[in-house]
Amino acid sequence: xxxxxxxxxxxxxxxxxxxxxxxxxxxxxxxxxxxxxxxxxxxxxxxxxxxxxxxxxxxxxxxxxxxxxxxxxxxxxxxxxxxxxxxxxxxxxxxxxxxxxxxxxxxxxxxxxxxxxxxxxxxxxxxxxxxxxxxxxxxxxxxxxxxxxxxxxxxxxxxxxxxxxxxxxxxxxxxxxxxxxxxxxxxxxxx
Amino acid sequence: xxxxxxxxxxxxxxxxxxxxxxxxxxxxxxxxxxxxxxxxxxxxxxxxxxxxxxxxxxxxxxxxxxxxxxxxxxxxxxxxxxxxxxxxxxxxxxxxxxxxxxxxxxxxxxxxxxxxxxxxxxxxxxxxxxxxxxxxxxxxxxxxxxxxxxxxxxxxxxxxxxxxxxxxxxxxxxxxxxxxxxxxxxxxxxx
Numbered sequence: 001x002x003x004x005x006x007x008x009x010x011x012x013x014x015x016x017x018x019x020x021x022x023x024x025x026x027x028x029x030x031x032x033x034x035x036x037x038x039x040x041x042x043x044x045x046x047x048x049x050x051x052x053x054x055x056x057x058x059x060x061x062x063x064x065x066x067x068x069x070x071x072x073x074x075x076x077x078x079x080x081x082x083x084x085x086x087x088x089x090x091x092x093x094x095x096x097x098x099x100x101x102x103x104x105x106x107x108x109x110x111x112x113x114x115x116x117x118x119x120x121x122x123x124x125x126x127x128x129x130x131x132x133x134x135x136x137x138x139x140x141x142x143x144x145x146x147x148x149x150x151x152x153x154x155x156x157x158x159x160x161x162x163x164x165x166x167x168x169x170x171x172x173x174x175x176x177x178x179x180x181x182x183x184x185x186x187x188x189x190x191x
Numbered sequence: 192x193x194x195x196x197x198x199x200x201x202x203x204x205x206x207x208x209x210x211x212x213x214x215x216x217x218x219x220x221x222x223x224x225x226x227x228x229x230x231x232x233x234x235x236x237x238x239x240x241x242x243x244x245x246x247x248x249x250x251x252x253x254x255x256x257x258x259x260x261x262x263x264x265x266x267x268x269x270x271x272x273x274x275x276x277x278x279x280x281x282x283x284x285x286x287x288x289x290x291x292x293x294x295x296x297x298x299x300x301x302x303x304x305x306x307x308x309x310x311x312x313x314x315x316x317x318x319x320x321x322x323x324x325x326x327x328x329x330x331x332x333x334x335x336x337x338x339x340x341x342x343x344x345x346x347x348x349x350x351x352x353x354x355x356x357x358x359x360x361x362x363x364x365x366x367x368x369x370x371x372x373x374x375x376x377x378x379x380x381x382x
Binding site for chain 1: 305308310312355356357358360361362363364365368369373377381
């Protein structure tokens with residue numbers, strides 16, 4: 001297997017998505033992030049918007065788990081199974097950067113994967129979501145905590161691992177201290 | 192404050208000490224590791240051997256906590272207080288690399304500190320302690336787990352933080368995947 005994959009797991013507001021894009025640019029490979037949503041929607045037969053809202057953040061995941069299809073499978077399981085298939089197919093097909101969506105866990109047995117985690121302090125992330133993502137300026141820290149809580153719950157539920165536990169990553173960087181561009185350089189340099 | 196400090200926290204057998212020395216060499220600054228023990232012994236008035244055995248790994252820390260001096264202070268607290276004083280004095284005096292001894296926590300309020308954590312898989316660490324540190328070849332993983340448990344307990348007791356929690360470090364690297372030399376390069380490059 002000669003493909004090489006970088007998975008980027010990240011706290012909301014840490015700039016992990018931007019770092020993934022920059023690293024992929026430097027390496028001349030594709031970066032899959034939002035693009036995964038279309039593929040997962042196609043694979044699962046679920047609406048794109050539904051996938052977008054549920055594929056990572058466990059927005060209303062209790063609904064997801066308690067809704068079942070004709071075969072008795074929960075919609076959440078169906079979504080995760082489509083996500084797994086799409087991510088494994090990508091990893092088998094080409095060298096790339098994959099952002100989020102439990103790719104670190106889904107590709108856990110692959111030995112050609114560099115697993116990265118990007119995090120930052122609450123203050124830095126709050127600054128970023130207001131200034132860069134154009135989010136509302138009210139109570140950003142409260143919204144970050146809510147996001148963290150949902151993403152952690154989703155990850156824990158599907159992987160049975162603690163989200164952000166250091167032992168699951170080869171490189172973990174505080175983007176607020178190291179800087180977005182420098183994070184991308186380090187990751188690309190390790191590829 | 193113009194000094195710049197790197198603290199390196201590390202799992203036993205991950206090569207953190209070697210990485211600290213290499214990074215310090217690249218930067219032309221001192222690396223404090225075993226050297227701290229003499230300073231802490233001098234500051235606390237405790238025997239060097241005693242400091243060496245108790246200053247980090249919580250070998251018999253229950254003894255430490257339950258032994259008290261003339262003023263009713265536990266020997267463990269006395270040791271930690273000497274350790275804090277020595278590490279802060281160093282950080283105020285010169286740019287340097289400090290390995291272990293809760294320096295990341297002790298210098299928590301300093302804004303001129305790059306906090307690094309080095310870890311590796313059990314297999315890689317077991318290989319390292321047998322081949323590099325010349326430890327016994329029997330049950331290395333069992334001994335690693337014991338070391339981890341003690342180091343974690345000591346850290347938790349004196350800092351009230353979870354040992355190895357990602358949010359407490361700016362850079363965390365898996366030395367088994369990234370490589371010892373490369374870890375040192377990344378750290379020195381971020382200085």
